Amino acid sequence: GEDVEQSLFLSVREGDSSVINCTYTDSSSTYLYWYKQEPGAGLQLLTYIFSNMDMKQDQRLTVLLNKKDKHLSLRIADTQTGDSAIYFCAERDPGTASKLTFGTGTRLQVTL
C-alpha cells in the first residue's frame, strides 16, 4: 500500500515563501496533486504534476518532483494570509484510474 507523509505544521510570515513537503512510497504513481482545504470546507485542487515532469509553475505556485527520492514539494511565493489552510498532497493509484491516496496534511499558518 501507499503511505503519503507530510509535516504537520508550517508557520511563515506574510510576504515570505512557503515550502510544503510530501513524501510518498508508490513509485508507479502517474499523477501527483496538491489540494487546499479551508476550515469546514471541501478540497480545492491547486495544481498537479505528471510523474514524468520535474517541475511545474503556476503563478505563485511551484511544484517540484524528485522521483528518485519520491519527494514532492509545493512552494508558495509571496504568501498571503488567505493562504492559511491545510494543504494535502495526493497520489493517483495507477491501478485504479481515479483513486487518490492523500497525505496527512500540512497546516499552514501565515502571520503578519
Add this chain to the structure above:
Amino acid sequence: GAVVSQHPSRVICKSGTSVKIECRSLDFQATTMFWYRQFPKQSLMLMATSNEGSKATYEQGVEKDKFLINHASLTLSTLTVTSAHPEDSSFYICSASGLDSDLYNEQFFGPGTRLTVL
C-alpha cells in the same frame, strides 16, 4: 464548471437514527463518485467508490451495511449512515469524476457534510 454540491452541509441527529447525505454534480455527468471521511485534524480516508448503476466498492474496514451508498443517476449519489452512533460523527466529503471533465478522471470535491450524532 465541474461543481459538486452536498446536502445537508451540517446535520445533528440522535443515536440510532439514519442520516442521508446527498452528493450532486451540477454541471457534468459523474460516472464515478467517491465518499471520504475526515476526522478532526486528520487526512481524508476513502470509504467507497461508486459507479453509476452498479454497486459501490467499499474500502477494507468500512461496513457496507452501516454506510449505504446509492449512485442511481449520473448526477446524484447518496450516502446513508444507518443507525448512527456518536463514533460516526465526522466530516463526510464526496467527490465526483466524469469522462467529460477537463482533466481525464479528475476528482472534483464537494464542500463536505458535518455529521454530529448525539
